Amino acid sequence: MLRLYDSLTESLRPLPSPGRPLRLYVCGITPYDTTHLGHAFTYCSYDVLIRFLEWQGVPVRYVQNVTDVDNDILREARAHDEDWQTLGNRWVRRFIDDMVALNVRPPDAYPRATAAIPEIIRTVEVLLSQGHAYEREGWVYYRAQHAPFGCLSHLPPQEWLRVSAERGNDPNDPRKEAPLDWVLWQASGRGEPAWPSPWGPGRPGWHIECSALANLYLGPCIDLHGGGTDLSFPHHEAEIAQSEAYTGCRPFARLWVHTGMVCLEGVKMSKSLGNLVMVSDLLQRYPADALRLYFGSHHYRQSWSYNEGLLAERAGQAAAWGRAASVGGRVPAGAVEACEQRFHAALEDDLDTPRAIEALDSLAGQLLSAPRSGPDSSGAAALTRLAAVLGLRLGAPAPEPRVIAGWGSHRKQFE
Ligand SMILES: [Zn+2]
Numbered sequence: 337m338l339r340l341y342d343s344l345t346e347s348l349r350p351l352p353s354p355g356r357p358l359r360l361y362v363c364g365i366t367p368y369d370t371t372h373l374g375h376a377f378t379y380c381s382y383d384v385l386i387r388f389l390e391w392q393g394v395p396v397r398y399v400q401n402v403t404d405v406d407n408d409i410l411r412e413a414r415a416h417d418e419d420w421q422t423l424g425n426r427w428v429r430r431f432i433d434d435m436v437a438l439n440v441r442p443p444d445a446y447p448r449a450t451a452a453i454p455e456i457i458r459t460v461e462v463l464l465s466q467g468h469a470y471e472r473e474g475w476v477y478y479r480a481q482h483a484p485f486g487c488l489s490h491l492p493p494q495e496w497l498r499v500s501a502e503r504g505n506d507p508n509d510p511r512k513e514a515p516l517d518w519v520l521w522q523a524s525g526r527g528e529p530a531w532p533s534p535w536g537p538g539r540p541g542w543h544i545e546c547s548a549l550a551n552l553y554l555g556p557c558i559d560l561h562g563g564g565t566d567l568s569f570p571h572h573e574a575e576i577a578q579s580e581a582y583t584g585c586r587p588f589a590r591l592w593v594h595t596g597m598v599c600l601e602g603v604k605m606s607k608s609l610g611n612l613v614m615v616s617d618l619l620q621r622y623p624a625d626a627l628r629l630y631f632g633s634h635h636y637r638q639s640w641s642y643n644e645g646l647l648a649e650r651a652g653q654a655a656a657w658g659r660a661a662s663v664g665g666r667v668p669a670g671a672v673e674a675c676e677q678r679f680h681a682a683l684e685d686d687l688d689t690p691r692a693i694e695a696l697d698s699l700a701g702q703l704l705s706a707p708r709s710g711p712d713s714s715g716a717a718a719l720t721r722l723a724a725v726l727g728l729r730l731g732a733p734a735p736e737p738r739v740i741a742g743w744g745s746h747r748k749q750f751e
Contacts, residue, residue, distance in 0.1 A: 442742030665706030
């Protein structure tokens with residue numbers, strides 16, 4: 337049985353088996369600096385999780401949002417004298433192209449925040465009526481004292497102001513009752529995009545969009561919520577407060593899974609620091625399978641630093657696996673089965689991809705050293721089938737057809 341580390345209880349917990357498609361929500365990109373290695377690591381990690389579930393016969397309904405209106409996008413658009421929507425769409429298309437190249441299974445729904453403005457407004461109205469929120473001069477705020485801060489991030493209260501300020505909160509906003517209160521709706525400034533609302537023309541805050549979109553596309557209670565570990569506070573804790581107040585359904589998510597951060601020379605990659613390694617640049621020089629193996633060589637909860645030498649080693653490994661799958665040595669059925677069992681056991685244990693890769697590497701090694709019998713040998717077929725759970729294509733000329741078709745249809749929203 338697959339067990340995953342749940343940030344809420346800080347323990348390994350079995351995945352819910354609901355007898356219907358498993359409802360998964362993963363926070364998506366803010367399209368102005370995508371797709372650097374941090375994004376790719378996160379989405380490839382959830383991709384392996386989904387593939388492993390599907391391989392075990394568990395259907396998954398997967399929703400990922402696009403934060404398509406946001407202060408960072410507006411600032412970037414102003415800096416480049418470009419329309420904010422044109423800029424955002426361009427970055428989303430680039431992200432999608434990277435996801436296709438990496439053979440990432442597309443979400444079943446890929447909504448942009450601005451397509452759900454009525455739902456967001458309805459949610460804010462309910463939160464106001466419940467006394468969790470208040471309005472000042474066209475802005476609406478959520479009272480942070482009503483939020484379960486610390487429940488996922490386990491940050492002590494003395495860290496909340498500092499960390500939330502690093503992640504978009506303005507503690508000095510004079511309209512607020514308290515510095516940790518967060519924006520549900522903000523009045524738009526001159527020249528900024530605005531939608532009509534009961535509080536005047538404006539736009540949604542960031543946290544509320546995920547509560548509204550999760551409810552709209554997956555219903556009030558979801559099975560698994562994911563995102564990078566830097567989203568646990570305050571974003572995901574705000575989501576819990578908003579969603580549980582709005583729907584009355586607890587828990588909002590039965591399991592919370594967070595992925596580690598990717599650094600460059602020990603510093604987390606971010607646009608503001610200018611230390612991004614872009615996937616599209618690496619894909620010019622390395623095959624997608626090399627990147628997938630490189631990501632998988634780190635456990636999903638681990639934070640790690642980019643190292644081109646180690647990526648190059650994974651490129652060699654990907655090539656060897658491709659050869660092993662095509663020459664197909666005659667490996668005894670028992671040895672193939674043992675590798676498959678090791679692979680399965682590793683992934684069931686909190687998605688331990690480094691150990692799963694070791695199991696497949698052992699199979700590839702045995703295939704390469706055994707007498708040749710062709711790609712239809714049972715060992716070669718097993719290697720191809722198991723590598724696909726990790727998202728690898730092993731020499732196939734293109735990403736999977738479902739990857740191309742699914743992302744292709746999402747891409748039309750951003751053209
Ligand atoms: Zn989110």
